[in-house]
Amino acid sequence: MSFPWAKNYEPQQPLMKWLDAKLPLPRLVYNAIGAGYPVPRNLNYFWNFGVLAGAALAIQIITGIVLAMHYAANAGVAFNSVEHIMRDVNAGWFLRYAHMNGASMFFIVVYLHIFRGLYYGSYKAPREMVWLLGVVIFLLMMATAFMGYVLPWGQMSFWGAQVITGFFSAIPAVGDPIRVWLLGGFAPDNAALNRFFSLHYLLPFVIAGVIILHIWALHIPGSSNPTGIEVKDEQDTVPFHPYYTAKDGFGLGVFLMIFVALTFFSPNLLGHPDNYIPANPLSTPAHIVPEWYFWPFYAILRAFTFNFLWIDAKLWGVIAMFAAIALLFFLPWLDSSPVKSSNYRPLNRIFFWILVVDVFILGYCGKSPAEQPYVILSQLCAAYYFAHFLIILPIISRIERPLPMPNSITEAVLAKNADASSAPATA
Numbered sequence: 550m551s552f553p554w555a556k557n558y559e560p561q562q563p564l565m566k567w568l569d570a571k572l573p574l575p576r577l578v579y580n581a582i583g584a585g586y587p588v589p590r591n592l593n594y595f596w597n598f599g600v601l602a603g604a605a606l607a608i609q610i611i612t613g614i615v616l617a618m619h620y621a622a623n624a625g626v627a628f629n630s631v632e633h634i635m636r637d638v639n640a641g642w643f644l645r646y647a648h649m650n651g652a653s654m655f656f657i658v659v660y661l662h663i664f665r666g667l668y669y670g671s672y673k674a675p676r677e678m679v680w681l682l683g684v685v686i687f688l689l690m691m692a693t694a695f696m697g698y699v700l701p702w703g704q705m706s707f708w709g710a711q712v713i714t715g716f717f718s719a720i721p722a723v724g725d726p727i728r729v730w731l732l733g734g735f736a737p738d739n740a741a742l743n744r745f746f747s748l749h750y751l752l753p754f755v756i757a758g759v760i761i762l763h764i765w766a767l768h769i770p771g772s773s774n775p776t777g778i779e780v781k782d783e784q785d786t787v788p789f790h791p792y793y794t795a796k797d798g799f800g801l802g803v804f805l806m807i808f809v810a811l812t813f814f815s816p817n818l819l820g821h822p823d824n825y826i827p828a829n830p831l832s833t834p835a836h837i838v839p840e841w842y843f844w845p846f847y848a849i850l851r852a853f854t855f856n857f858l859w860i861d862a863k864l865w866g867v868i869a870m871f872a873a874i875a876l877l878f879f880l881p882w883l884d885s886s887p888v889k890s891s892n893y894r895p896l897n898r899i900f901f902w903i904l905v906v907d908v909f910i911l912g913y914c915g916k917s918p919a920e921q922p923y924v925i926l927s928q929l930c931a932a933y934y935f936a937h938f939l940i941i942l943p944i945i946s947r948i949e950r951p952l953p954m955p956n957s958i959t960e961a962v963l964a965k966n967a968d969a970s971s972a973p974a975t976a
């Protein structure tokens with residue numbers, strides 16, 4: 550940790566002294582999330598979502614491991630094994646619904662975490678590596694969720710796998726062999742189900758490993774904050790424990806209440822009813838849709854309806870969808886403004902909110918059938934998405950005149966408190 554005033558760990562009890570000498574685990578925890586980690590004193594609730602994402606991953610791993618004890622990864626019995634979990638296994642319905650809705654909660658908090666980063670410029674130096682590792686985590690999460698959705702072997706599982714792996718065949722010459730290699734056959738079947746299960750079990754642990762790197766990279770500069778001004782002295786910080794353990798604990802309570810309400814009262818709200826029909830390769834559903842968290846990307850994938858520059862529309866769709874995520878890797882260099890927080894960037898703030906609306910419209914189009922007006926709308930919104938990152942952001946980061954900024958985090962906090970205390974008292 551680079552803060553010179555960070556407290557040193559001094560074990561008190563003999564057992565802790567012994568452990569610290571042999572394996573300094575308590576020291577590691579103390580310096581990472583304890584009183585030895587100074588954090589800006591002005592973090593708002595948007596800084597809760599990293600910890601909540603970690604909690605969501607833990608819930609997914611625990612429920613997933615127990616589900617795997619009862620699930621059978623065989624195309625002949627997979628669907629029935631999930632029904633067996635729901636009906637016969639003790640609390641099996643709860644495990645399954647918690648895992649299903651846990652995936653949605655995971656994506657909700659990670660999307661909020663990403664958009665927090667976009668608004669407050671958390672991706673900028675000196676935290677570029679934190680952001681880059683975050684994008685890697687996001688890609689791994691998408692792969693894990695896609696493969697997980699195939700496992701119950703319902704209609705959407707099968708046809709989702711069919712459509713998504715089908716896009717690989719758009720790659721000229723090598724596309725078809727790649728698809729057959731990925732699936733282990735000419736269509737999703739037992740081989741595909743087995744490898745998807747194996748990877749779906751493995752990837753969350755890879756994600757956990759990348760999270761350790763993500764937090765390690767964060768601990769080098771320390772957290773940013775809503776002003777975007779870097780910490781200057783001890784006054785600007787408070788120890789992580791007890792201040793942010795309490796604040797994150799409160800956030801975790803709210804998160805769990807929403808999660809539990811969804812799991813117990815409306816467990817199928819975010820799912821698709823067709824996935825309660827066993828997979829049938831001979832009956833294509835009228836309308837194949839992925840899970841909600843993929844809708845914006847699915848809209849971009851389907852936005853190309855015409856061949857262009859001798860490249861097939863389908864291939865353009867695949868390129869655009871991967872590019873939509875890949876461009877996030879370049880974000881720290883696309884936005885050259887020295888000011889991080891959009892609180893002081895009036896133009897960036899406006900375009901940030903336009904981007905949010907754009908992504909929501911893309912999501913709506915991804916959920917809707919591939920017909921007008923959704924096709925034209927997804928084309929416009931996909932074009933805007935790319936324009937935002939590749940044209941608008943680089944331009945506004947050069948021409949924008951930021952608002953006056955406080956000199957330090959403490960000055961910003963004290964000014965806010967002074968405003969509050971000088972406000973007229975109400976009866």
Ligand code: HEM
Nearest residue numbers: 596598599600602603666671672679680683684687772773
């Ligand atoms: C499993 C997924 C993830 C976990 C568990 C996780 C965890 C965390 C934690 C604990 C923090 C510190 C607390 C906070 O700022 O909220 C953090 C910060 C950060 N994360 Fe993540 N993260 C995840 C995914 C991502 C993704 C997908 C991105 C971006 C694409 C990302 C970008 C960042 C950035 C830029 C920061 C620094 C924020 C700042 O200090 O301003 N993270 N993350």
